[in-house]
Amino acid sequence: MESVMRSIGQLARESGLTVSALRFYDGAGVFGPAWVDPQTGYRWYAPAQLADARLLCRLRRIGLPLAEIRLLLAAPSDAQSAHQVLDTHLRRLEDGLADARRELSQVRTLIDQREHSMTTINSADSADSADSAAPLGGARLTVAPADLVAALAAVRFAVSAEPVAPMLGGILFDLDGELLRLVATDRYRLAVGSAPVRAAARTEFNVLVPAALADRFGALAAQADAAGSGELTLTVEGASVAAEAGGRRVAGERLDLDFPDYRSLTRLRPTHRVELPASTLRRAVADGATRPYTPTRTPEAPAQGAGTRAAEVPVTVLAVSRDGVLRVIETEPGTAPDPAETAAAADGDLLVAVNQEFLLEALAVGTPDQLVLELGGAVSPLAIRAAGQETENFSMLMPIRLG
Structure with a gap:
């Protein structure tokens, strides 16, 4: 042997x-x-x-x-699926490289600002220089007011109200080529809104805007859209971020905090994809049975101390069959294993449990006629998109482990 x-x-x-x-x-x-x-x-x-x-x-x-x-x-040596796995990973590596280049650009800007600040402090005429110099880190872009209103509406529901996580109490304004992405998350859900913009070449615009200030931007954009005022201008200079349209200006301070990297989540590859009328799913979720769930708060977000129990929430259990049919599990669970869930699992259905209230909020955004749901497994995020607009506004819900 x-x-x-x-x-x-x-x-x-x-x-x-x-x-x-x-x-x-x-x-x-x-x-x-x-x-x-x-x-x-x-x-x-x-x-x-x-x-x-x-x-x-x-x-x-x-x-x-x-x-x-x-x-x-x-996989067999000649299987097309093996090449698809490699192609998917190559795209992931390329996206990661693009992310790294954006982060390096931000790092270079911060280093330049730091060096300029130290030089100014050590200069004999630093007071005159501070009065005459323009704020550092200036960037400017223009966007249609209606597009900004829609992008803000697509993400506002996902902003966190947890005081222990102040970076989640804002909306990230992240320029990606000719698209401005707005991102909000409270750790349990993530929402992305997009708006086409015009900006000078090589413009860097990555700003965390407090939710209250973002709401003021939205109100200004809505007024400008109603008045037909044309484009809205967003500018960031140093710690200040501002919106201007129709002769009116709203400004405030950005949040100088690190927002979580959302891009890795948005690039997850689904294993199941279901398209269905939005009204059908909303009605099924609203009228369908739920099971109670009491989450345990993490040490990072305590209510009365680490490990305490939060308020009970209703959970909707979705089942996706092998032929792509989605339904809400209707049987109320008891102390024993739920018969409907057991039967669905035996049939090879994918079971995903999510907070019912969060799911209904996500379904209400934009009120599209047709939805596309993307699922990658029982513990992978559930993505909700409007059919035909898969790269625009969408949201993701973090699943709850069954059992």
Whole structure:
């Protein structure tokens, strides 16, 4: 046996993987030995496994997620699905590089501001320089008032009211090419609104606007739209952010806080995609049965101390069949396992549980006729989009673990 098979150490040397990595992948059910000696516990690998081990080493180097490595190794060598997994990961890497370039640009700006500030403080005529110099970090863009109103309406419901997380009490205004993305999250849901804008080349505009100030921007935009005042101008200079339209100006201070990276969530690839009338889903969720759920607050967001129980919330359980039909689980749960959920799971349906109130709020935004729901699993975010506008305004709900 030993003369034909490879020991774990020998396979590690020939494949480029470490022994600890091979043990990890075995425990994770990704890549295991052909035979384990029942007396010694030694792992032995077949000669044919060397090729997969070398492939696994390469996949590890490019940072392919564990679940996708498992799918790729299980796929036939000529399977189109394997190439789709790699194409998806390549897009993810390219998006990550674009994100890194944006962050580096922001870092360079902060370094320049820091150096300018230190030079000004050490200068003999610093007072005169401070009076005459323009504020640092200036940026300007223009947007149609109606587009800004719609983008704000798409995200306002997801702003957090938790005082312990002040960075979530604002709306991120993030310029991405010719599109201004507005983002809000309270950790349980995330909403993204988009508006086309005009800006000078290489403009950097990434500003966290307090919710109250964003509301004033929205009111100004609504007035400008009603009066037909044309474009609205957004500017940021130093700590100040302002909106101007129709001869009126609203300004305030930005939040100097780090907003969570939302882009990784928006790039999740769904496994199920369902299109249905919005009115049908709203009625089914509003009238359907719910199960009670009492969340445990985390130490980062305590109510009366870490680990305390928050108020009970109603939970809607959605089931998606293999042929893409979505329904609300109707049976009220009791102390025993819910029969409807048990039957759905036995049929191979995907079950996703979400806060009913949050789901109804998300369904009310924009009131589209047709919706597209994207699901990636029982514990992956549920994305809700208007059909035909999949890159514009949308929201995501964090699921609740069943059981």
